[in-house]
Amino acid sequence: MNHVLCGLAANEALPFELVGRLIAVADEDVAHSLARRADLGREQAVALAARVEESAVQLAYEGRLTAADIDPRTRPQAALALLDERSGDPEWARLFARDPDVERRLKLAACPGLPADVRETLAADPDVRVVVELALWTTADLTARLAHHPHAEVRRAVAANEATPPRVLAMLVSGEGLPPTERCLVCDAEETPCAHDPHSPRLDCDLRPGASCDGSHESTLHELAQQALQNPATPIRVLLGFADHPSALLRGLLAARPGLPPETAARLSGDPVPGVRAELAGNPAIDDAVIRVLAADRDHEVRRRLAHHPRVPLDVLSGLAAATRIGSSLLPRMASASPAEVEDLARSSNPVLRMLLAERRDLPAGIRDTLADDPDAKVVKSVARHPGLSEARLRSMVERHGAQVVAGVAANPDTPPALLEDLAGHVPPVRKALCEIARHPGATGPALLVCLADRKARRVAAGHPALPTEVIVELLADRDWQVGQAAAANPSLPAAVMAELVSESERAPGKRPGAGAGGTG
Numbered sequence: 143m144n145h146v147l148c149g150l151a152a153n154e155a156l157p158f159e160l161v162g163r164l165i166a167v168a169d170e171d172v173a174h175s176l177a178r179r180a181d182l183g184r185e186q187a188v189a190l191a192a193r194v195e196e197s198a199v200q201l202a203y204e205g206r207l208t209a210a211d212i213d214p215r216t217r218p219q220a221a222l223a224l225l226d227e228r229s230g231d232p233e234w235a236r237l238f239a240r241d242p243d244v245e246r247r248l249k250l251a252a253c254p255g256l257p258a259d260v261r262e263t264l265a266a267d268p269d270v271r272v273v274v275e276l277a278l279w280t281t282a283d284l285t286a287r288l289a290h291h292p293h294a295e296v297r298r299a300v301a302a303n304e305a306t307p308p309r310v311l312a313m314l315v316s317g318e319g320l321p322p323t324e325r326c327l328v329c330d331a332e333e334t335p336c337a338h339d340p341h342s343p344r345l346d347c348d349l350r351p352g353a354s355c356d357g358s359h360e361s362t363l364h365e366l367a368q369q370a371l372q373n374p375a376t377p378i379r380v381l382l383g384f385a386d387h388p389s390a391l392l393r394g395l396l397a398a399r400p401g402l403p404p405e406t407a408a409r410l411s412g413d414p415v416p417g418v419r420a421e422l423a424g425n426p427a428i429d430d431a432v433i434r435v436l437a438a439d440r441d442h443e444v445r446r447r448l449a450h451h452p453r454v455p456l457d458v459l460s461g462l463a464a465a466t467r468i469g470s471s472l473l474p475r476m477a478s479a480s481p482a483e484v485e486d487l488a489r490s491s492n493p494v495l496r497m498l499l500a501e502r503r504d505l506p507a508g509i510r511d512t513l514a515d516d517p518d519a520k521v522v523k524s525v526a527r528h529p530g531l532s533e534a535r536l537r538s539m540v541e542r543h544g545a546q547v548v549a550g551v552a553a554n555p556d557t558p559p560a561l562l563e564d565l566a567g568h569v570p571p572v573r574k575a576l577c578e579i580a581r582h583p584g585a586t587g588p589a590l591l592v593c594l595a596d597r598k599a600r601r602v603a604a605g606h607p608a609l610p611t612e613v614i615v616e617l618l619a620d621r622d623w624q625v626g627q628a629a630a631a632n633p634s635l636p637a638a639v640m641a642e643l644v645s646e647s648e649r650a651p652g653k654r655p656g657a658g659a660g661g662t663g
Contacts, residue, residue, distance in 0.1 A: 144169065144171065144172060144647070145623040145624070145626055145627040145630075146618055146626050146627060146629075146630045146643060147164070147167075147168075147172045147630070147643070147647055148171050148172055148174075148175045148627055148630075149175075149626065149627035149628060149629065149630030149631035150164065150630040150631070150635075150640060150643055150644070151164055151168070151172050151173075151175035151176045151179070152175045152178065152179070152631045153630065153631045153632070153633060153635065153640065154179075154180075154181075154633050155633035155634075155635070155637075155640075156179075156640060157637060157640070157641075158181070160637075160640055160641060160644050161176070161179070161181075161182070161186060162186060162189070163644050163648065164176065164644055164647075165186060165189050165190050165193055166189075166193065166648075167644070167647045167648055168190065168193055168194055168197075169194065170194055170196050170197070173190055173193065173194035173196065173197035173200075174196075174197065174200065176190055176197070177190060177197050177200045177201050177204060177206070178200075178204070182206060184206065187201050187206035187207055187211075188207070188211055191207060191211070191217075191220070195217070198212070198217050198219070198220035198223075199219045199220050199223045201220075202220045202221075202223035202224045202227065202229075203223050203226075203227060205227070205229075207220065207224070208224075208229065209224060209229060209230055209231050209234075212224060212230075214230075214231075214234045214237060214238070218238070218241075218243075218246055219249075221234050221238075222234075222238065222246065222249045222250060222253070225238075225250065225253045225256075226249075226252070226253045226254070228254060228255050232257050232260075235250060235253070235256050235257060235260045236257070236259070236260055236263075238250040239260045239263040239264055240263065244269050244271070244272065247264065247267060247269070247272045248271060248272055248275050250264065251264050251267075251272050251273075251275035251276040251279070252275050252276075252278070252279050253279075254279065256280075261276065261280060261281075261284055264276045265284065265287075265288065270293050270295060270296065270330075273288070273291065273293070273296050274293075274295050274296055274298075274299045275299070276288075277291075277296050277297075277299035277300045277303060278299045278302055278303055279303065280303070280305070281305055282305045282306065282307050285300045285303050285305060285306040285307070285310060286306075286307060286310050288300050289306070289310045289313060289314055289320065290320060290321060292321070292323060292324040292325060293323065293324070293325045293326065294323040294325065294326040294359040294362040294363060294366070295326060295327050295362055297314055297320075297323065297366055298362055298363075298365050298366040298369055299369075300314065301314045301315075301366045301367075301369035301370040301373060301376075302369035302372075302373060303373075304373055304374060304375050305375075306373070306375060307375070308375050308376065308377050311370055311373060311375055311376040311377070311380075312376070312377055312380045314366060314370060315367065315370050315376065315380045315381065316380060323359050323362075323363070325359070326355055326359035326361075326362040327349060327350075327353065327362065328349060328353050328354060328355035328359070328361065328362070329355045329357070329359065331349060332349075332355075334355050334356055334357050335354075335355065335356035335357065337353075337354040350365075364389065364392075367384070367392055368391065368392065368395060371384065371392060371395035371396055371399065372395060374400070378399060378401045378402070378403070381396055381399065382396075382403070382406055384396045385406050385409055385410055390413075390415040390417060390418055393410065393413060393415070393418045394415070394417055394418045394420075394421040395421070396410070397410045397413070397418050397419070397421040397422035397425060398421040398422070398424065398425055399425070399427075400425070400426065400427050401427055402422075402425060402427045402428070404428075404429050404431075404432070407422060407425070407427070407428045407429070407432045408431070408432055408435075410422050411432050411435045411436055416439075416441040416443060416444060417443075419436060419439060419441065419444045420441065420443045420444045420447045421447075422436065423436045423439075423444050423445075423447035423448040423451065424447040424448075424450065424451065426451070426452055426453065428451075430453075430455065433448065433451065433453070433454055433455070433458060434455075434458060436448050437454075437458045437461060437462060442466060442467070445462050445465070445466040446466055446467070446468060448462060449462045449463070449466060449468045449473060450473055450474060451474070451475065452474035452475060452478065453475070454475050456475070456479075456483060456486075456487070459473070459475055459495070459498075460490070460492055460495055463492060463494040463495050463498065464492060464494065468494070468498070470497060470498070470501060470520070470523070470524050471501065472498075472501040472502060473498055473501075476498050476499055476501065476502060477502065479499070479502075481506075484499065484502075484505065484506070484509060485509065487499040488509045488512055488513060493516075493518040493520065493521055494520075496513060496516060496518065496521045497518070497520045497521045497523075497524045498524075499513070500513045500516075500521050500522075500524035500525035500528070501524050503527075503528055503529065505525075505528065507530060510525060510528050510530060510531065511531070511535060513525040514526075514528075514531055514535050514538075514539060515535075515538075519543040519546040519547065520546075522539050522542070522543050522546075522547050522550075523543070523546055523547045523550050524550075525550075526539060526547050526550025526551045526553070526554060527550050527553050527554050527555075528554070529554070529555050529556050530556065531554060531556060533557075533558050533561060536551050536554065536556075536557060536561060537561065539551060540565070540568075544568075545568070545570065545572050548565055548568055548572040548575040549572055549574035549575040549577075549578055551565060551575075552565045552572075552575040552576075552578035552579050552582065553578040553582070555583075557582065557584065558584065559584050559585070559586045559589070562579050562582060562584060562585050562586065562589045563586055563588055563589045565579060565589075566579050566588075566589040566592040566593060567592060571596070573596055573598065573599070576592070576593045576595075576596045576598075576599035577593075577596070577598055577599045577602055579592075579593055579599070579603075580593040580599040580600075580602035580603035580606060581602050581606070585603075585606060585608055586608060587608055587609060587610050590603045590606050590608060590609045591609075591610070591613070594613075597622070600620075600622065600625055601622065601624045601625050601628055602628070604617045604620070604625045604626075604628035604629040604632065605628035605629065605631055605632050606632070607632060607633050607634040608634075609632065609634065611634060611635075611636060614629050614632050614634060614635050615629075615635070615636070615639055617629035618630060618639075618643075630643070
């Protein structure tokens with residue numbers, strides 16, 4: 143891969159004329175970057191597709207090619223991409239529906255808006271994989287018919303399709319009104335009874351881990367139940383029996399279902415498997431009584447998931463914060479706290495609650511500043527990124543808490559350039575802060591030069607437009623390819639250097655542009 147040319151192809155300041163010249167020498171990787179350019183014109187897109195076949199699919203999905211630009215016989219993958227975007231010619235669908243290449247029929251079966259006759263052809267395909275793919279994505283009328291298909295894998299796919307009507311999903315779960323399944327992928331491939339070894343060394347076996355069939359197609363029907371439990375269109379009433387199912391996986395999926403009745407939630411709150419209770423703890427449908435039961439759960443993951451519940455009472459959250467590692471992300475309950483609750487939380491004696499509140503970025507100025515002056519470093523660390531903080535307050539935070547808050551202050555959108563320079567020179571160095579400075583819009587050349595000393599920050603700083611021009615040019619030849627690519631994508635790279643890089647690739651396509659540009663910066 144020519145990383146410098148890939149970076150140059152993504153450079154937003156690349157002149158129009160150089161885009162055209164780069165297309166003429168592009169390989170697959172460079173074409174990928176070119177295809178994502180916002181300013182790529184239609185003629186350029188057509189030229190790029192002609193130059194690099196693989197880019198035609200990407201350009202079709204990007205909306206840069208139309209049906210008039212594609213011949214389905216010479217560029218079938220691009221034609222299928224347009225069909226997938228509802229931009230292709232319906233006649234192409236009829237062509238691909240009878241294509242001898244099963245991979246193309248599989249791709250077609252997943253396309254939306256297919257003509258009715260094409261769907262009928264695919265539903266009768268001799269390869270069951272095509273029918274399965276169709277069942278996953280087709281419309282309600284056809285799913286109702288495919289639910290009666292004799293192959294269990296097709297029914298599994300129908301259960302996963304959110305367009306499947308609720309009454310059909312209910313039939314799939316109960317089996318009532320449907321003929322027995324006759325085949326599954328396991329008994330298609332192996333003599334039954336058969337249990338597939340998930341660590342099988344056989345290269346000719348592509349059965350899913352845990353697949354088994356004793357004649358009842360049990361593993362596929364178990365997976366059908368999984369799909370139905372995860373399908374929001376499945377009526378909750380037909381799923382309640384899974385609360386007592388021997389499979390903890392199925393009980394866990396039920397525990398996560400929206401609209402779970404209180405009595406079922408109460409039963410699942412006593413499930414012997416912690417994973418089931420953790421799924422229940424994250425379910426927005428559980429009531430206050432179940433929340434309080436789960437708050438006393440001995441499993442850490444149950445309590446952690448409960449802390450992220452959107453309606454957890456603040457007194458419960460306070461208890462969870464005191465005994466559970468929650469992290470410093472913005473919790474839904476904190477995000478929805480009322481103005482009165484925000485004031486109470488800001489005065490809480492529990493620093494974890496103050497820390498969690500400080501993750502909000504819409505706090506009133508007075509509360510924001512109070513939290514910025516908090517004596518606890520973790521509270522200050524959480525509020526450090528909050529916009530609106532004055533330079534004096536930001537400096538005070540660093541003076542009081544040092545390295546613990548430097549990265550947060552460096553990430554604050556209002557941190558002024560002079561302070562960013564001071565943070566870059568902080569002793570001891572804070573690596574996370576250097577990465578934040580390297581991507582900060584207000585970073586200056588001197589601050590960015592310090593960032594170059596850190597491996598990760600160097601990769602970011604190389605693409606910053608405030609980096610001195612001569613340094614950007616030097617970084618094109620950096621030993622780290624990510625640095626060179628970022629430098630080539632830097633909009634401050636001089637146009638003359640861009641032109642020389644393209645000229646080098648035109649003269650010697652195999653040579654790495656920038657390789658002779660000097661030192662490592």
